[in-house]
Amino acid sequence: xxxxxxxxxxxxxxxxxxxxxxxxxxxxxxxxxxxxxxxxxxxxxxxxxxxxxxxxxxxxxxxxxxxxxxxxxxxxxxxxxxxxxxxxxxxxxxxxxxxxxxxxxxxxxxxxxxxxxxxxxxxxxxxxxxxxxxxxxxxxxxxxxxxxxxxxxxxxxxxxxxxxxxxxxxxxxxxxxxxxxxxxxxxxxxxxxxxxxxxxxxxxxxxxxxxxxxxxxxxxxxxxxxxxxxxxxxxxxxxxxxxxxxxxxxxxxxxxxxxxxxxxxxxxxxxxxxxxxxxxxxxxxxxxxxxxxxxxxxxxxxxxxxxxxxxxxxxxxxxxxxxxxxxxxxxxxxxxxxxxxxxxxxxxxxxxxxxxx
Amino acid sequence: xxxxxxxxxxxxxxxxxxxxxxxxxxxxxxxxxxxxxxxxxxxxxxxxxxxxxxxxxxxxxxxxxxxxxxxxxxxxxxxxxxxxxxxxxxxxxxxxxxxxxxxxxxxxxxxxxxxxxxxxxxxxxxxxxxxxxxxxxxxxxxxxxxxxxxxxxxxxxxxxxxxxxxxxxxxxxxxxxxxxxxxxxxxxxxxxxxxxxxxxxxxxxxxxxxxxxxxxxxxxxxxxxxxxxxxxxxxxxxxxxxxxxxxxxxxxxxxxxxxxxxxxxxxxxxxxxxxxxxxxxxxxxxxxxx
Numbered sequence: 001x002x003x004x005x006x007x008x009x010x011x012x013x014x015x016x017x018x019x020x021x022x023x024x025x026x027x028x029x030x031x032x033x034x035x036x037x038x039x040x041x042x043x044x045x046x047x048x049x050x051x052x053x054x055x056x057x058x059x060x061x062x063x064x065x066x067x068x069x070x071x072x073x074x075x076x077x078x079x080x081x082x083x084x085x086x087x088x089x090x091x092x093x094x095x096x097x098x099x100x101x102x103x104x105x106x107x108x109x110x111x112x113x114x115x116x117x118x119x120x121x122x123x124x125x126x127x128x129x130x131x132x133x134x135x136x137x138x139x140x141x142x143x144x145x146x147x148x149x150x151x152x153x154x155x156x157x158x159x160x161x162x163x164x165x166x167x168x169x170x171x172x173x174x175x176x177x178x179x180x181x182x183x184x185x186x187x188x189x190x191x192x193x194x195x196x197x198x199x200x201x202x203x204x205x206x207x208x209x210x211x212x213x214x215x216x217x218x219x220x221x222x223x224x225x226x227x228x229x230x231x232x233x234x235x236x237x238x239x240x241x242x243x244x245x246x247x248x249x250x251x252x253x254x255x256x257x258x259x260x261x262x263x264x265x266x267x268x269x270x271x272x273x274x275x276x277x278x279x280x281x282x283x284x285x286x287x288x289x290x291x292x293x294x295x296x297x298x299x300x301x302x303x304x305x306x307x308x309x310x311x312x313x314x315x316x317x318x319x320x321x322x323x324x325x326x327x328x329x330x331x332x333x334x335x336x337x338x339x340x341x342x343x344x345x346x347x348x349x350x351x352x353x354x355x356x357x
Numbered sequence: 358x359x360x361x362x363x364x365x366x367x368x369x370x371x372x373x374x375x376x377x378x379x380x381x382x383x384x385x386x387x388x389x390x391x392x393x394x395x396x397x398x399x400x401x402x403x404x405x406x407x408x409x410x411x412x413x414x415x416x417x418x419x420x421x422x423x424x425x426x427x428x429x430x431x432x433x434x435x436x437x438x439x440x441x442x443x444x445x446x447x448x449x450x451x452x453x454x455x456x457x458x459x460x461x462x463x464x465x466x467x468x469x470x471x472x473x474x475x476x477x478x479x480x481x482x483x484x485x486x487x488x489x490x491x492x493x494x495x496x497x498x499x500x501x502x503x504x505x506x507x508x509x510x511x512x513x514x515x516x517x518x519x520x521x522x523x524x525x526x527x528x529x530x531x532x533x534x535x536x537x538x539x540x541x542x543x544x545x546x547x548x549x550x551x552x553x554x555x556x557x558x559x560x561x562x563x564x565x566x567x568x569x570x571x572x573x574x575x576x577x578x579x580x581x582x583x584x585x586x587x588x589x590x591x592x593x594x595x596x597x598x599x600x601x602x603x604x605x606x607x608x609x610x611x612x613x614x615x616x617x618x619x620x621x622x623x624x625x626x627x628x629x630x631x632x633x634x635x636x637x638x639x640x641x642x643x644x645x646x647x
Contacts, residue, residue: 051535088529090551104539
């Protein structure tokens with residue numbers, strides 16, 4: 001069951017939350033809508049769910065598997081919606097929460113109580129919370145609540161699953177576990193899913209495709225690899241994780257950043273045009289002696305080796321702070337200490353011209 | 358916790374003084390009068406006490422009070438639910454003004470409330486001639502008493518519900534709707550159970566005030582014995598006629614109502630506290646974990 005959002009605009013008062021967004025989620029995919037708060041991702045999700053309406057004077061449409069559902073109410077769209085703060089019914093047990101969607105059906109469509117019981121048992125099994133069926137939401141941990149919320153959404157056999165920052169309210173450890181669990185679950189049941197998050201790590205880890213949003217528009221979409229390794233704008237580059245940013249300019253076909261002179265392929269850029277260099281911390285290396293590669297002279301200010309990677313903070317001659325990350329194995333070959341002068345070399349980088357996205 | 362620590366550091370005599378002053382004050386101003394009501398009511402014996410209620414005027418006053426509360430309380434229950442739903446779940450212009458207006462009956466003297474109705478529906482009032490022409494009697498009749506009572510008691514339910522409903526955001530309702538529940542199903546299965554203790558609490562307070570209201574009702578009633586006298590008005594009439602035993606007998610019923618209200622209030626308050634705490638826990642936890 002594919003989801004298509006065509007030309008969706010939404011204005012709250014004078015705030016334009018969405019500006020003509022087009023989005024397609026293919027059948028069985030798990031797509032992450034990624035963006036900072038205020039980028040319109042949650043609004044888009046709520047519009048797809050039918051909990052929010054598009055601006056009345058626009059031609060926006062929502063299609064499920066090609067069928068236009070723009071005019072139908074949330075309850076008729078058969079979407080499973082998972083809320084950031086769980087939104088479990090506090091006056092009902094876990095069992096009754098999950099059974100809710102089946103019990104509120106009109107009598108002729110409502111399964112028999114015994115069938116409902118079987119279905120709920122199945123879902124409890126799926127979320128590994130069988131023994132918690134008689135508990136109330138207030139007696140569960142955050143992670144358990146969100147799993148119940150997911151089971152409740154799945155009970156109505158939704159055509160699509162929509163998750164609004166589902167792990168946003170959980171602590172880091174639970175979040176990581178639940179993320180992986182969600183991905184495995186998706187691989188099992190293959191339900192078309194759209195997940196909203198502001199956490200780029202989460203989006204990259206669980207999603208088949210990532211859609212980066214900014215100011216009510218889609219900035220870039222692609223596989224996690226594409227978005228991470230080939231960001232098409234500074235915004236995406238910056239949003240995808242820590243970066244080192246250098247300001248410079250174009251001079252006779254080369255990009256010049258202080259002592260760094262790099263080839264710049266784009267032709268026809270006038271001299272003096274501003275350029276920015278983006279380098280991820282792990283795309284930098286450190287050497288004690290100049291090794292012929294373009295490099296920046298810098299002084300080590302801090303070395304932090306507790307963690308999966310060694311993180312080194314440096315200060316260049318012009319006073320700019322740089323961050324370098326490398327595996328412990330490489331660090332052992334290059335052991336540097338604070339206050340040492342070193343050369344920072346580029347392993348990889350991206351140059352963006354100013355005023356370009 | 359803090360209060361305990363403070364209490365322990367204070368000298369023993371101060372604690373004893375504060376407690377005995379409080380007890381003495383409550384005894385003189387609350388307990389003694391209440392006791393007097395029952396003692397006076399029973400002064401001429403149990404037989405005379407019950408005889409007071411067989412008086413047709415007394416009986417009619419009790420019935421009128423029950424009727425008034427029977428109409429005013431359900432009306433205010435519905436109104437309170439609607440108002441708090443509107444205020445807690447929607448954003449609209451003039452919302453804060455509406456919240457202020459709901460408190461109006463608490464702010465104005467009940468006598469004014471009564472007078473307003475006289476000015477509107479009385480013989481010389483705005484709608485007076487029209488009502489007269491259609492032979493509809495509001496002032497000095499039962500409808501006026503019900504209206505005045507409703508006016509005075511309408512904040513009770515709404516004021517209990519608004520903070521609770523604001524605390525519990527709209528996500529649960531949205532969840533119910535996305536699961537296919539109709540508006541009515543959502544209200545009955547999700548919204549109402551979440552506020553039921555606050556609602557009952559509001560109803561209990563509303564009922565106590567509806568039955569005990571004197572000022573507003575006094576203005577619009579006309580004090581017609583056997584017709585437009587509620588219990589509080591009847592007590593006053595009997596008292597003014599030096600019929601103390603009967604006056605206190607009827608008063609004792611109101612006092613019993615007060616006691617029952619207090620008990621119900623205490624029970625509901627504890628239920629409500631648990632409910633509110635649960636709501637806060639969820640909210641706080643969400644914030645912390647975030």
